Amino acid sequence: MDLSVNIGNLRLKNPVMTASGTFGYGEEYLDFLDVSQLGGMVVKAVTSSNRDGNPYPRMAETPSGMLNSVGLQNKGVHHFVQEIYPRIKDLNTAIVVNVSGSTLEEYVEVAEKINELNNIPAIELNISCPNVKHGGMAFGTNPRIAAEVTASVRKVFRKTLIVKLSPNVTSITEIAKAVEGAGADALSLINTLLGMAIDAESQKPVLSTVTGGLSGPAIKPIALRMVWQTSQCVHVPVIGMGGIMNTTDAIEFLLAGASAVEVGTANFINPAVTTQIIKGIESYMQRHKVNTVKELTGALKIK
């Protein structure tokens, strides 16, 4: 059985990756699973300099999901290169850095520095963070700007460039096509959906930022629809995510057109879920007499 998939020039041993912001830098999971079994791992957003993120409270549990407004807290690209990279570079899985920023220059600066790191085969350009005042999602909701930032990063980043799309748009396909045209090797979607939670008793918003990003099973139907629409209209591989909690969810994304999947919020509840999903995909393939996982991508049967 062949579980490997190709994302641009990047070869993953299996289609299961972890989603940025939910897997730290992988080290935090070493007690729970063998990280080297993963197809890949997307680490927490990296920006050009230190960011403290948004004030607490940053989280609200919602029906079948959660809102977060962490806001790209990280110690900056220099710290990543000097301190974190040496610790994780030999984890023996495809390590993808989630590159974030507030300005076009910031994206380019971070991408340029990550390009120098031998054991980072790909970046995921985060033009879809709903939790920062400037930049973030603003780059991912306008096709012209999305294409511009993709093209600028393309010039300095020579390895696999994945662009992560925002679901907070009227037409996901328009953005997808623009980003593909600007040189993206792959697209990943969806980032969180902009939402909000209110405490009726105190009559206040739960999050310090009032609004935040919704993740978890609550967003899965929307994510599936967007992965399906996007994979129909672009030629580059699509990485699907949004509410994947188990093997069946992951298979659904593959059928909808995803070449690989990322698992996010589910890691909080079951830190070993990703390796369980990998085993689950294998037994699904056995049951359905599928030899290579690639055959599942887009295999949705619509009469």
Added chain:
Amino acid sequence: MSKVETTRIPEKKLIQDFTVIQNIRLNARHFILELQSPDQLPGLFPGQFVQVLVEHSPSTFLRRPFSIHEVNKENRSIRLLIQIKGHGTETLSHIHILDKLNLIYPLGNFFTTGDCKKVLLAGGGCGVAPLLFLAQELNKKGIRPIILTGWKTKADIFEAEKYQQYGELLITTEDGSEGEKGLVTQHSIFRKEKLDFERIYCCGPDPMMKAIGKISKTHGIDCEVSLENTMACGFGVCLCCVTPTIHGNQRVCTEGPVFNTNEL
């Protein structure tokens, strides 16, 4: 100023199915669960917590964090003291003996113990949860603490005999039905000109911890508090639980839950 102890090598975090061996109702809103591990317990320290998976509660999506209330190594069991707040804790209160509960543990740092002899433990409401385990560990090191607990009314008080076993128990009630009338922070021990504790450990509602922190500062006493910020993961990856400190935003689940008030 002593930094909260982090020198002990952290134990490996485990995901494990525990068996419920006791579910003891204390009063209308509090209960104790005793949970038995299939294996030897790892090293556990007072202040640490567990993340409990709540099944059969449709509205409870994330795990729920609870402090370790008591440890019984021989029996491979731990106790949790839980206050019913919403659906998650309500569901847990109805759990049956021999049901399984999935835990991620041990999580977080712990109170510094062993370097001070004369100490005060102050807790309000459910904040007493980690203090019993702390008092037991202090006893093992030959320290008998003063334990000050605050309650609404006499009928709410539970486990008083237990605390008396491990320290000198002082009580305040808001209506004066037991002990001194008022809040924990209004207890007469704080009215002394010079408090002679070497350290105060505190856990309870935010305003109480702030007030105790202030008192400690005035008297130049080291003070450790245990925070209860809302959490998504509990093991350091989501960055939802942060509190501002002199070192910037820190994760309550990992750098905490115990913080020295000088650092907050």
